[in-house]
Amino acid sequence: MDKKTGVYICHCGLGGSTETEEILKKLPKGSIVKDSQYLCDITEQELLIKDINEKDLEQVVVACFASDVHRSIFKKVGDEVGFLPNLIKIEESDDVVEKIIAALDDLKPIKPEETEVDVNPSVLVIGAGIVGEQASLDIGDAGYKVYLVERRPNIGGHMAQLDKTFPTLDCASCIGTPKMVATGQHPNIELLTCSEVIEVSGHAGEFKVKVLRHPRYVDENECTGCGICVDNCPAVVASEFNLGVGPRKAIYIPFAQAIPLAAIRDPEHCLSCRMCEYVCDKKAIRFDQEEEIIEFEVGSILVTTGFELFNCDLRPELGYDKYDRVINALELERLCAPTGPTAGEILIHGKPPKNIVFVQCVGSRDKNVGNEYCSRVCCMYATKQCNLVREKVPDAKFTICYTDIRAFGKGHEEFYNRMQDEGVIYLRGIVSEVYRGENGMMKVRVENTLMVEPVELEADLVVLSAGLVAPADTPQLANMLNLDVGDDKFLAEAHVNIRPMETRVKGIYMAGCAQGPKDISDSVAQTSGAAAKATIPISFGKVKIGPEDEVKVVKETTATAAPIEKEVTG
Amino acid sequence: MEFVDEIIETGGPILGSEHMETLRVCMQCGKCTGGCPSGRLTAIRTRKMILSALLNMRDEVLSSDELWLCTTCYTCYERCPRNVKVTDITRTIRNIAGREGYLAKSHRMAASYVIKTGHGVPINDAVKESRKKLGLSEIPPTTHAYKDALKGIQTLAKKTKFDELIDFDWETMNLKE
Numbered sequence A: 001m002d003k004k005t006g007v008y009i010c011h012c013g014l015g016g017s018t019e020t021e022e023i024l025k026k027l028p029k030g031s032i033v034k035d036s037q038y039l040c041d042i043t044e045q046e047l048l049i050k051d052i053n054e055k056d057l058e059q060v061v062v063a064c065f066a067s068d069v070h071r072s073i074f075k076k077v078g079d080e081v082g083f084l085p086n087l088i089k090i091e092e093s094d095d096v097v098e099k100i101i102a103a104l105d106d107l108k109p110i111k112p113e114e115t116e117v118d119v120n121p122s123v124l125v126i127g128a129g130i131v132g133e134q135a136s137l138d139i140g141d142a143g144y145k146v147y148l149v150e151r152r153p154n155i156g157g158h159m160a161q162l163d164k165t166f167p168t169l170d171c172a173s174c175i176g177t178p179k180m181v182a183t184g185q186h187p188n189i190e191l192l193t194c195s196e197v198i199e200v201s202g203h204a205g206e207f208k209v210k211v212l213r214h215p216r217y218v219d220e221n222e223c224t225g226c227g228i229c230v231d232n233c234p235a236v237v238a239s240e241f242n243l244g245v246g247p248r249k250a251i252y253i254p255f256a257q258a259i260p261l262a263a264i265r266d267p268e269h270c271l272s273c274r275m276c277e278y279v280c281d282k283k284a285i286r287f288d289q290e291e292e293i294i295e296f297e298v299g300s301i302l303v304t305t306g307f308e309l310f311n312c313d314l315r316p317e318l319g320y321d322k323y324d325r326v327i328n329a330l331e332l333e334r335l336c337a338p339t340g341p342t343a344g345e346i347l348i349h350g351k352p353p354k355n356i357v358f359v360q361c362v363g364s365r366d367k368n369v370g371n372e373y374c375s376r377v378c379c380m381y382a383t384k385q386c387n388l389v390r391e392k393v394p395d396a397k398f399t400i401c402y403t404d405i406r407a408f409g410k411g412h413e414e415f416y417n418r419m420q421d422e423g424v425i426y427l428r429g430i431v432s433e434v435y436r437g438e439n440g441m442m443k444v445r446v447e448n449t450l451m452v453e454p455v456e457l458e459a460d461l462v463v464l465s466a467g468l469v470a471p472a473d474t475p476q477l478a479n480m481l482n483l484d485v486g487d488d489k490f491l492a493e494a495h496v497n498i499r500p501m502e503t504r505v506k507g508i509y510m511a512g513c514a515q516g517p518k519d520i521s522d523s524v525a526q527t528s529g530a531a532a533k534a535t536i537p538i539s540f541g542k543v544k545i546g547p548e549d550e551v552k553v554v555k556e557t558t559a560t561a562a563p564i565e566k567e568v569t570g
Numbered sequence B: 001m002e003f004v005d006e007i008i009e010t011g012g013p014i015l016g017s018e019h020m021e022t023l024r025v026c027m028q029c030g031k032c033t034g035g036c037p038s039g040r041l042t043a044i045r046t047r048k049m050i051l052s053a054l055l056n057m058r059d060e061v062l063s064s065d066e067l068w069l070c071t072t073c074y075t076c077y078e079r080c081p082r083n084v085k086v087t088d089i090t091r092t093i094r095n096i097a098g099r100e101g102y103l104a105k106s107h108r109m110a111a112s113y114v115i116k117t118g119h120g121v122p123i124n125d126a127v128k129e130s131r132k133k134l135g136l137s138e139i140p141p142t143t144h145a146y147k148d149a150l151k152g153i154q155t156l157a158k159k160t161k162f163d164e165l166i167d168f169d170w171e172t173m174n175l176k177e
Helices: A020-025 A042-054 A067-081 A096-105 A130-141 A157-161 A172-185 A228-232 A275-279 A329-336 A378-392 A412-421 A474-481 A520-540 A564-568 B003-015 B017-025 B046-054 B058-063 B075-079 B086-099 B105-117 B125-133 B147-159
Strands: A005-010 A032-036 A059-064 A086-089 A115-118 A122-126 A145-149 A189-192 A195-203 A206-213 A236-238 A247-249 A292-298 A300-303 A326-328 A355-362 A397-402 A425-428 A431-436 A442-448 A453-459 A461-466 A508-510 A542-545
Touching: A005 A020, A005 A042, A005 A096, A020 A032, A020 A096, A032 A042, A042 A067, A059 A096, A086 A096, A122 A130, A122 A292, A122 A520, A130 A145, A130 A157, A130 A172, A130 A189, A130 A300, A130 A520, A145 A195, A145 A206, A157 A172, A157 A329, A172 A189, A195 A292, A195 A474, A206 A300, A228 A275, A300 A474, A300 A520, A326 A329, A329 A378, A329 A461, A355 A378, A355 A431, A355 A442, A355 A453, A378 A397, A378 A412, A378 A461, A397 A453, A425 A442, A442 A461, A508 A520, A520 A542, B003 B017, B003 B046, B003 B058, B003 B086, B017 B046, B017 B086, B046 B058, B046 B086, B058 B086, B075 B086, B105 B147
Parallel strands: A005 A032, A005 A059, A059 A086, A122 A145, A122 A300, A145 A189, A300 A508, A326 A461, A355 A397, A355 A461, A397 A425
Antiparallel strands: A115 A542, A195 A206, A206 A292, A236 A247, A431 A442, A442 A453
């Protein structure tokens, strides 16, 4: 350590100035140590440049609170003096002197070696739920090519499984189907269903992408979705789209409005009788279809891989795996939906349920199962589901057992108010256990915390408001794209406040529940933002990249074995 | 010292301070009270007790009867969504209450059996019968079989002043009063 050094301590995030003298004592002759209040300010940076030039400083260290965010701010300094300040992240709990001295021991010069590259005018969007669709439509409308990769046989994601949306009680199909159709028909969107991204390399502006396309065993372009193959297929299995409530065939169309509207054959359950082939007028059945690798290049990547539903078996005291009168909220959604397996008729053991208890925070706000976060949608979807069931069963009674009601979105508090007005009982207390009483009805044990009294509610239907969790293979996806995973197991953003749609890799963005639980309103808002972010380098045409922006290829595939649709239930 | 700190400090050396610190993060959801097998039949309201401790209501908590109604079954401890170590916290509060002379009669009684027999629950005919059925010796190899060992336990009780804590009368070999 013999270089003339400038140490600048930016103390607005550190809560006060530090012992500059003590640091100076340990530095070579001609060095300086300065306490600065706002180094991110342009005037302060000009002073920094002046110092470097006048005092012939050979290296500069900036100790500040949020160094990850501030790297780009010192670009001007780099341009002027030929090297970039080394940023040291200091937190309030750190010993500032000790940390700076330790960092100086092993300081490597950073040259501003960014190069400018052309940007491929196309975007890869991974995951085609409402979030991936909206982003693709926005980017497509901006005039750029979109590769929309979806692992399942159809687009639409979880929203396609919903009956209605909160807080306005819009029919989910009525507002979701037009988006699906528009996505399927958009001239700039290339839809790759039954497909998974298996390798990404390159950098912002020019990512090389490999996609594995699983066989559908049906020619998507020839199939008209007439369903004659489905009608004639003899093999019946449980429908993943309907969460096992109701059947499907071994060759099937997941749901009536599916996009692309084409059948898919599930080889695991197919009896190979080839009846489908025999009855198909269009000759669209392809038993010999094989998986293929598709390669292309894009300028930006947008990750919109969504969520999975919490596995309620991890809270065994709630009896989800034991009692058929205990179901999860998405299953109730399928029972309510006119497109569902019961055509919207809600029957539990052959009768409409009259006493329904909702159990909130199942797998959310629960460190015990590793999910410390709030899932942000369950308070409102349970409130909504009371309305959905009431439409079908007007004399049903509803109790929502909650920890805290979180009605923070636009129109949410009003909706909560409305459902209280319509007689839904909100009981403050988390359900401790569910068991079957002698009369066969469910008993729900919960403390009415506001009355400080443990109570036992009787219910003919218990609905578990399951939380949202990160898709199980998020770590592999993160690995492939060189992204970070947060403590909540969702993908980590570059900064939660000011860079929520960016990732640690330049050119890779994310939106919706891939980043963390959020409702449809917030997801759609975020995805349009992320779409704009992803198109910025494309519309500019060039992007600056450094060596650290290169995506390292990870030789571990995220691809799963067929049947692909198994992923739906999570 | 605030009561909440006193509880954490008291339990810390035995259970670990991290374990005890969980007391602070109770979110008052009631999962403990709702499933408490004792509370179904008795007056114990686990969440209220934790809340009272957090609000530093020292006298109320230490003098309450419900403090002694926990059976230490650990159901609340297993289910708590914030991983609050409820049962261990309850036991620690009992230790403080014991020191302050609030030990419940039933607990003093059980403790007196430890001095008298070496067991909180001494062997009885039913247990002897069960042991025989299981192919075990009728009397277990404890103070029941080794009467000399009981002397050791009684010496320990005196040295640790356990006898004073529970108000044990060596003459009547029973609780005072």
